[in-house]
Structure formats: C-alpha cells, structure tokens
Amino acid sequence: MKVFKLFINTFFISIIFSSICFAAPDVKITSPQEGTLVYPGEEITVTIEAVDGFQIREGDLGPFAQPEQNITSLPVTVKYIIPIKAVGTTKVTAIATDITGRYGVDEVILKVEQTATLQSLKVSPDDQIWYQTDWNGNIDDSSIYIGVSGVYSDGITRNLKNDPNTAFTSSNPEIILIDSKGKVTPHKIGDAKITVSNSGLSVDIPVVFEKPRGIRPSETIPPTTSIDIQPLANSAGWYNQDLTITLTAQDNEEGAGIQEVDWRFAGKAKGDYVNGDSAVVTYDLEGVKNFSYWSRDKEGNEDDNKIELRLDKTPPDITSTINLQPNSSGWNNTDVTVSFTATDKLSGIKSVTQPVTVAAEGANQTVTGEAIDIADNKSTASVTLNIDKTPPKLSITATPNILWSPNNKMVDVTIKGEATDNFSGIDSLTFKVSDEYGRCQPAITGFGSTIKLEASREGNDKDGRTYAISVTAKDRTGNESTTSAIVIVPHDQRKK
Numbered sequence: 001m002k003v004f005k006l007f008i009n010t011f012f013i014s015i016i017f018s019s020i021c022f023a024a025p026d027v028k029i030t031s032p033q034e035g036t037l038v039y040p041g042e043e044i045t046v047t048i049e050a051v052d053g054f055q056i057r058e059g060d061l062g063p064f065a066q067p068e069q070n071i072t073s074l075p076v077t078v079k080y081i082i083p084i085k086a087v088g089t090t091k092v093t094a095i096a097t098d099i100t101g102r103y104g105v106d107e108v109i110l111k112v113e114q115t116a117t118l119q120s121l122k123v124s125p126d127d128q129i130w131y132q133t134d135w136n137g138n139i140d141d142s143s144i145y146i147g148v149s150g151v152y153s154d155g156i157t158r159n160l161k162n163d164p165n166t167a168f169t170s171s172n173p174e175i176i177l178i179d180s181k182g183k184v185t186p187h188k189i190g191d192a193k194i195t196v197s198n199s200g201l202s203v204d205i206p207v208v209f210e211k212p213r214g215i216r217p218s219e220t221i222p223p224t225t226s227i228d229i230q231p232l233a234n235s236a237g238w239y240n241q242d243l244t245i246t247l248t249a250q251d252n253e254e255g256a257g258i259q260e261v262d263w264r265f266a267g268k269a270k271g272d273y274v275n276g277d278s279a280v281v282t283y284d285l286e287g288v289k290n291f292s293y294w295s296r297d298k299e300g301n302e303d304d305n306k307i308e309l310r311l312d313k314t315p316p317d318i319t320s321t322i323n324l325q326p327n328s329s330g331w332n333n334t335d336v337t338v339s340f341t342a343t344d345k346l347s348g349i350k351s352v353t354q355p356v357t358v359a360a361e362g363a364n365q366t367v368t369g370e371a372i373d374i375a376d377n378k379s380t381a382s383v384t385l386n387i388d389k390t391p392p393k394l395s396i397t398a399t400p401n402i403l404w405s406p407n408n409k410m411v412d413v414t415i416k417g418e419a420t421d422n423f424s425g426i427d428s429l430t431f432k433v434s435d436e437y438g439r440c441q442p443a444i445t446g447f448g449s450t451i452k453l454e455a456s457r458e459g460n461d462k463d464g465r466t467y468a469i470s471v472t473a474k475d476r477t478g479n480e481s482t483t484s485a486i487v488i489v490p491h492d493q494r495k496k
Contacts, residue, residue, distance in 0.1 A: 026054035026104030027074065027096050038090070038110045040156075042082045048094045050074040054104050059096025071096065085156055086112045088163040116152035118199045121160070123148050129176075129194060129207045131186055135217070135254060139186045139209070146182035146205070148196050166198045176207050222301040223251045223258055225293055229309075238310045238347050238375035243283040249295030250277070256298040263293040286311050286346060312375035316344035318352065320369055320381040331386045331424045331477040335359045338383050342371030350374045361387050361423050388423035388477040395419075396447075396471045398485040403455035410452040413487055417447045417471060424476035434468040444469070457489045465489035 031047040038044060046061055048071070059071035061078050071078070074096075082090055093107040124147035131139050146168060150160045160166045161182055168178045175190035184194060189209045196203050228246040233239050249258045261279040264271030266289035273279075283291065288310050296302045323337040335357055342352040353369035368382045396417035403411050419426050431444030433451065437458070442451040457465040467487040474480045 026051050026098065026102070027056070027059065027094050028106045029092065029094050029108050030075075032092075032108065032110060034108045034110075036108075036110050037113055038082045038086075039113055039115055040082055040086050041084045044080050044082065045077055046080045046092060046094070047077045048074060048096075048106075051104070054096075055098050056096045056104075057099045057101075059094065059104075062093050062095070082110070082112065085158045087114060087150075087158045087160055088112055088165070114152070116154035116156065118150045118201060119153055120151045121148060121196060121198060121201045121203045122151065122157070123196050123203045123205060125205065126203075127205075129184060129205050131207070131209050133189060133209055133211050135212060137189050137211070139189070143183055143185040146178065146184060146194065146196060148182065148198070148203075150198060150201075160198055163198060166196065169195045169197070171195070219256055219297075219299040220301065221252045221255065222303040223249050223255065223295045223297045225249045225261065225295040225303055225305055227293060227305070227307065233310070234376050236347075236350075236374050238312055240311075240313055240375040240377050242313070243309070243311065245281040245283050245291070245293075247279045247281065247293050247295070248277065251297045255301075259296045259298045259300075261293075261295045263291065266290045283309060283311070284313075285309075286313055310347065310375070312344075312346035312373060312377060314344075314346060315377040315379040316342045316349055316371045316373045318342040318369060318371035318379045318381040320367075320383045322383060322385070326386065327476075327478060329424065329427070329476040331388055333387070333389050333477040333479055336385050336387060338367045338369070338385075340369030340371065340381060342379070344371075344373040344377075347374035347377075350376075358385055358387060361389055363423060386424065386477075388421070388475060388479060390421075390423065391479040391481040392419050392421040392426055392473040392475050394471060394473050394481045394483040396469065396483050396485045398467075398469050398487045401485065401487050403453060403487065403489045408454060408456040411455045412450050413453050413467075413469075414450050415444055415447060415469060415485070417483075417485075419447075419471070419473040419481075421473075421475040421479075424479075426473055427476045427478075428474045430472040430474075432470045432472075434470065436466045440467070444471075447471075453487060453489075455489055457491065462491050464491045 028049050028051050029046060030049050032044060050056065056074050061080060080092060089109050090112050091107055091109050096104045133139050148160045148166055149157050151157050168180065168182050170176050170178050170192060172190060172192040175188055175192040176184060176186045178184045178194055192207045194205045194207065226248045230244045247261050247263060249261050251258050258277040260273045260275050261277065262271050262273040263281055265285060288308060290306050291309050292306045294303050294305055319341055321339050324332055324334060326332050337355050337357045339355040340353045342349050350372045352371045356367050358365060358367060363386045365385045366382050367385060368380050371379045399414045419429055429446060433441045435441050440454045444451055453467055468484050469487060470482055470484040472480055472482040
C-alpha cells in the first residue's frame, strides 16, 4: 500500500507542509525548473535527487504521476502528466520518508499555457449573493467565497478561481468588498453587485439583502405606560383634592413607536385618548374608584393598567353638644362639658376632639372642636358658653337704724345699698321688711327708697322692737344673695 498517495489530498499536503516548511529539503526536484512552460495533458519527465545524505525509504510524486510509482531510491526519473484541467499554473510535488521516518518534500510551480480557448464562465452562486439581516438591518453573515470555472473549446470545465486572469470586482466597495481570491465581505445594506471576469468574459452577481419575514418579534411586545399622580396621597392612601395625572408611554427599544395614550374613568364604558406618548388628565371623582390607563403602539399592541384611587374632598360633619343647657338668659351657673361627634361618608373619621369641661366663669367663652377624616379634611364646630357660678355682691343700710320716738309716730327711714355682679349681671332685687310685731311692713321699691316705720314698742318688750329690712339679689344666671339691715325701736331711750 502506498501511504504517500494521501498527499493527493490537499488537506494532507497542507499538514505535511506545516510541519516541514521551515526545514531545508531532504529531496529536491532538479528537473523541470521552476516556471517551465507546459501544456494541459502534456507528459513531462521529473528528476528527483536526495539532499544532505537523505536515505529514502519510500516516496512518491504528485499529484498525478503517471504511471503510479513507488519510489524507493534516489536519484530517480519519473513520468508526470500535466493535469488536463490545469489553468495558469500547476504544482509538482515530491515527497518521501527516510529510514527514520523523517519527511522530505520539494515542489516546483510550472506555468501552464492553455491551448483551448475560454468559451463561457460559470460562477457559484450563479443567481445572487444573498444575505439575511435581522430586524435592525444587521447582517448575520460576515463573508462567503465566490466559485468560478470556465468552459473551454475542448469541452473541459476548468477551475478559474486561482487563474491570474480571473478578476473579482465590486460595484460599490463601501457596501460589499471582494478580494482577489473571491472572498466577499459585506459592510452595510445597499445596492451592489459582484463582477467576475476572465479573458474578456464577465458575469454579474447581484447582491441581495433580505430582512426577516412575518411580524417583527419586538412588535408583538406591548408598550409600557407609567403614571405620575400629583399631589401625593397621604399615608393612608387618600387624596383630598383634584388630581393631576400624567401618563407617559414608552415602546420597547426595537418597537414601532407609540400611537396613542388612553384612559377611562370608573363607570364609563368608553375611554378617552390623545395621540402621542403622553397625556395629562384631571381626576375629580370622589370615593374609592378604579382608574384604567393604557397605551397603543403603531403595531396595535396595548398594555393594560388599573389603579385604585381614593379621593375625598368633602370635610366631615361635626356637631357639638353640652351636658347642661343654659337658662333662658343664655347662662349656666355650673361647669359645662362640651362633647363633639363627627361622621364622614367617604374616607371615615380619623379623629375628633375629646369632651372639654369648662369651669371658668365668663361671658362668650368659645369652645371649638375639630374633626379630621382619613383623607385629612378638617371641620370645626364651636359652642359659646356663658358661665356665672358666683352670687351677686350685696350691701344694705337703713338710716336711721334706731327709732327713739315712743309716741307711735311713723318715722322716715331711708334704705340705701348696692348690688353688683361681675359676670351675668343683676336680674332682680327683692326687698322685704319684717316687723317683729307683724304690723308694719311697707314696700321698698329699690335702693334710695324712703319708708315709714312705726316708732313704738310694747311695754313688756324689754329688748325693743326689731325691724329686719332685707334685700335679695338674683343675677341672670339664677345665683342669689341676701343681706339685711336692722332697725330697732329700743326699750330705754337712755341706752344709746
């Protein structure tokens, strides 16, 4: 078996070359010389010699030695047929191993003169150069290679890719570039074509960039709508004034963009909308209600959002009561306790002023209570109190207060005095004359009045006859004070 037949495989040859290309050859092709002119199908003689004492064990000549030979000694002369499909140049390679297993390799490149004429060109791909792009226009393939062959007048199809006469050109190198080996590298999407030419013949290959078909994946993604509510809710989640709601929509990064922003109030079958990516909405519905909002992109995708809003703009109802009602004059003469109660139909009551007991005396004392609902709305209720717990101050005098006339005469007695009240004021004065004997009890109309008292006594009345002149003062609250003045008809005038 000739192991060296494998070197016909170009892959095998490349491996061998990679391991020995930097070493001096141990075998050498001495004939033909590099660049010798040959013709397709021509039989030539190849001479191979050893170099530097190389002791061959086995060798071969390729890629198409005729007849097949197993070279076992050097120097050697063998027949070699130039490949019928050779174009431009052809390579003759000698390869051998010595008795230690070391490889020796040499090659010559011969110039091929084609006797047949080129009739037509064939390229691959033959219809178009096709690139798939993503949805953003990025090209998903970096490069491809153009294959080119020619049909000659002798009926042979030859590979022209490495033919020096083969030229590759791009109509727009900024869009797509091709090198001398037919490697195509795209740069950006655009209109371009590749031209392959040889010996006056040319073939154009259009370049096609194709976007994905169907619905762009990003266009099935709904937009997102953010919401900003001003002013902010309190710690209990309630608002107490009309709200300004700002809706802002954003499509995904590769989306088609926002078409409109929509919203709907609770209880409404149909919503409202604005074209664009933002909207400002005034919200004034009291109570606990849902507010729906969404946005629609230009592909018709929508998101769906709902928020519960708690709005209470109405202050609570507060009432006040007192434990003791005032008299008809509007006065109380004891401590008064004021209590407050409150109700709220929406958010409910958070706090109300506790009962207040008023002990201080005075007129027009205002007691105010406050109710706060959970939305922080406030109401107040006030009670005005008049409290007078102190009886009036009284003084009374009777002049003269001793009657010396034992002759039963009626004597003028002047009644003087004063009644004062610091708070509610004097409502009434009641005077009374109490005669010890019960015979003389004149009416007194007020301070400054003069009454007549009988200046007499009974003979057996040793301590004298006593008149008690009293006055009772009542203020507007009903407090009373009573005081008296005494007038005496003495028994003995000498006891003065």
